[in-house]
Amino acid sequence: MSHVRRRSSSRVGHAPAIVQPAYLDVPPSPFIGRTPKITSPAAAQTSGVGVGAKPGGPGWLNSSRSPRASGPDRSPLLSKRTNATGQMPTLREAVTRFLTIILRLLRTPKGMIIAATTLLLCWTSAYVRSHSDELAARTVHPSLIPLIRHSGNMVHLVSPKLGARIKGWHDYQVENDPTRPPTREELERDSKHTFHPNGLLLVNPKGRHPIHVLIERAERRWKEKLERQSRTLSEAVREYKQRYRRNPPKGFDDWSVGTGQWRFCEENNVQLRDEYDQIAHDLAPHWALEGHDSRHRNKVMQERDHTFTIAMQPGEPHPTIHGPYAHIKRASDIADMLALFTGRMPRPLNITYIIDDNPAVMLPYTQRERMVELGQQGECPSFSLPQLDWGNHPRSDYGPSEFIDGEDPSLSNFAQACAPNSPLRRSERGEHYTDYSGENVRSFVWNHAKVMDLCQHPEARKLHGHTMQQGVPLGPLVPLFAFAKTRLHADILAVPIEQWEAHYVGYEPSWEGKSMNKLLWRGSTTGVEFNRHTPWRRSQRARLHIMSHETAGTKNLMWSRRGQLREANVSIAAINDLYMDTSFSGALQQCDPETCKLLETKFDMKPTIGQDESNTYKYMIDVDGNGWSGRFHRLMSTRSVVLKSTAFPEWYQDRIQEWVHYVPVKIDYSDVYDIMAFFVGNTNGQGSHDSLAQKIGEAGRQWAKEFWRYSDMAAYMYRLSLEYSRILHHDQGDVDYVEMPSFNL
Template sequence: MIVLNKRLVQFIIAASVLSLLGVLFLHDDDPASASAPAPRPIDDLIRNARDELDALLAKESSNVKDAARRYRERRGRHPPPGFDAWVDFALANNATLVEDFFDQIHHDLGPFWGVEPATLRWQARSFQHTISVRNGSASFRSDRDRRWMVLWHNLTNSVARHLPDLDMPINVMDESRLLVKWEAIEGHMARERASRVLAPVENVTDGYPQLPEPVLDPEPFDARWISTGPYWALARDTCPPGSDARNAEPPTNTSGPPPMPEGFPAHSYSGYVQNWTLAKDPCAIPHIQEMHGTFIEPISLKTSKELFPMFGGSKLPMNNEILIPPAMYWTEDPFYSGGEEDHGGPWAEKHSKMMWRGAGTGGRNKKENWTRFQRHRFLSMVNGTSVRQAELSADPPPNFELPSYTHYPLGAVEDGGSLGAWVDTFSDTGFVHLVCFPAQGNKHCPYTDPYFAVRQGMDMAAQYAYKYLPDLDGNSFSGRYRGFLRSNALPVKATIYAEWHDSRLVPWLHFVPMDNSFVDVYGIMDYFLGVDGVRPGHDAAARTIAEDGQAWANRVLRREDMQIYVYRLLLEYARVLDERRNVLGYVDDLLHD
């Protein structure tokens, strides 16, 4: 029998009483801290994102030999001529050199391996808006002064001394242009896959040809431009046969609220974006045709089903342009960047709010279709008055429906709370111009004035004083994205557009992805902000993503990284346009083994 010391017994009893009182005290004053918070889906997504980046960085190359080996492993062919000089240029500019970062180049150029090089060269030199490189210097021609052409020429010329002769047709419109049928692209890609051969070293050559001087006023080839009809009717043919998107007819009625997701959005994990690639691909989310201005009615339509080389700053995943860094990313204009040096004050000094200012762009929003436009929907969904109307009124808002609280159990609505009142506590968002169609000659619009007040504009640098910066498509991609990433605020990104840098950014690690329906916006803000007295927020997680994203952007989205990307892209492009492309390559590393 064990006999306890009397003093020890007294100590145990006292400790037990104090422990019980502590539990009761915590329970009474802070229900959220009475027990460890239950895991949230976003916790898993953030953790998995870190693993994804670690796997990428494990492939980093530090010399030409490693880079060439990794190229052959990933691409199935020898690197292009000049690859060694490109690697030296990248490393001299302190680049993080991971072959996966250049996947977009090979995705974009792949179909052109199925077209005869002579045809590609003729198409390229015959286009109206073209940047040409000859003897290590770049020039350009266009129909008139175009700011983006000047900037793209400047970017190309900054690396032109390293480049072979070539011609680059440029898309000068906001909207993407090429929509080649899926079957045609698949045929070209079959030829590309068949060409992936590591040619014997003795058969490989490394010299690019000289091209004749550019023609000032060439006779253009016929791209068979299409300027009428619903965009979706053209776009769906780029999706695989038998897919839901391919079979989806364009909507006949674009008034009223769009069809919001029933349950969790596609390609999500418990309601939050998991597969970022599919979540922004119209072929994988065909309902997007009814809730995005690109498909409702774009500002302009000049589209071709022909495959020819055309470079542009953004595109839909279904388009066939060749991506280059957008001109507005290359400019140092603070309107787009917020300034190259001023990226916002310390996190702790920022407003714990969501900030957005912008115009009601996205296409031709009209009285009969504005309720289907993405920017209008988002601003309604983060407007407390509109949300209260959706909660309480038999006459719901005209352009959105609230998500199911079963799928998104929000702290704000526990115990009968008001979602709209909670939204008011964090949302500072508004249009600075309603962009009416037809134009009204001012910032207002008679059919949207009842729903949106026109707000005062705000410089990007001033927006960095807020913690949460949603970024939304306009007529195409958002030119603010790089600036937001390089700030120390947290970008919350929704888009259907692809950009040059997509394979080097990891969602949930460098930014927060948002579904294009925006049904997850309340859950995202609930996770990061929490709800006073109901559930804790995750401010530290928001700060980590914001600051890690900034550090990463300053590592892989610098002006030098844009030069490195364009340099590599144009080496690859010049090879595709050469008749000897199957034996053009870099093999010096193999010769010296």
């Protein structure tokens, strides 16, 4: 068979022929975990590796094992861990081998990038650590801000503390970038002005314009007040008990009978039937007196000068009037209003009014606080005193009396009516106190009732004609009904009727028809005695006239741009010409000849204007006279925005919302220009909020129409009469209204 190749035979003395393994081109078996690499045929023959080798048998290489034998048959993998002699490498050899590997890595592009990045991070960390204060104040280019942010995130993975510093640097740069528009979160955070407990909003210059915040907050509070009002008698009784910790007075059910609804309030559609906290405040110290003591004081007051007394009898359609001033028109007007409920009274009642515009009763702080405490506990003091001298009035024996002398005669009577550590007392003692006047702290009114508290605002005491005096003498608690009082007086606040009209005859244009975009005020020289012995230039009306006629100097004006607060230094003459039309008018009053002549020559007295002309102004300011202001209701009925500055809380104080129905103004007028700049705009016409002003003007007009009616004033006096009648007779029993439980299933 010629086609069969014969195998060559080995001959002695000749080198063996090299035989190529037959399996070199065969792919490795899938059942073998690792195919060994055969470097030479000799190695293959000596190792016994062949096609017929069995797993685990001679010539099989198991890579999962770690052979420990030494010598030429040792695995190549093990040779990497030892040196040329077969021993473990020394420390020097290991370090040399490690550095060799590092150098090999650095020669590659990836290695160079990693090394450069590491060096840059180390250098940056060291630089930021040593120059952190300098970097925090340094302004960088806006394009670098994202790089700083990403660097902070990367460094935070290595060093959280250093990463936080870089992130803080980024936040600082972002917040101080003048070209960056603020985010919504930043606006909300930065617009948090300080609402101080004394009733002032302390302005944060980095926040939103505070008037935006005040209006939004006031609208929410007014809405909540309307929603929580009682709708039935049961709800009203429950609310009364929660607020005042006692039952309502007898006759409270005449605001209802059986139907579960108040009769008087339902007949007259009286709103806000729970908001009578002023009555509780005025009558709180009277609860400390025995019933017979209260009745005795009530009888003595009917003989006091400068008073008139209105007597109400159950079932009688109209009250009667007696007393020294029973003939005046004010007395008959009050009697006509009380006639709306006189016949509904459960007991006879006499109430005595003082005819003056100012209050007449003031107690030392310790005495009032002690009486309020005893009244809440249901206890009555009985300290005996001799006859008391009541100024120019007859001496009267008041019987049991709780009167205590003032603590410090060197202080004003106003200060003695305040707490010992109050700001007013500290200021008069020459001690340190925080001054919140306009020259020191920029602020706006957020709670008008608290701002009227002289104990917390000593800066306002010398800026009002009534409070700049020593104050009425401290005396015993007597039941006098007054038309005006501060929070420090102990008179019982009543409803005045002067200058009130249900409808004011005259031209009443719409908001768009009001052509004068200024602040209007015309008034007489009242509010203080204009003589050389009185600092009348600091009184409320005189300061308003003087400040609006200044022409020299500049003022820092605050206005709003896109909701944010902006400030600019402007000329006083320019803003007075732009915003103000306020001046004394009419005949001079309450001035001695010397001061009257000075007012005629030095003051720009303007003629009075009628209602038709005044209604063309979009803004009007209401300030006090000798007492409360009687024109507030008329101003609120004009659709104009009413700015009000007063020291006298009035009967409707719990039933109106500042910044919704009117704009409150500080006694020192430091906020007037900023308020006008917000609504009208700055001197360049920028930042006006005419629509918000229109909204407040219309809300005030609607409030005067729905919440300050003749029947609303009668409802206040009706409830006050019920409360005072109970105090006079609380020792006789049957003075409370007790709601009977309902068994209607």
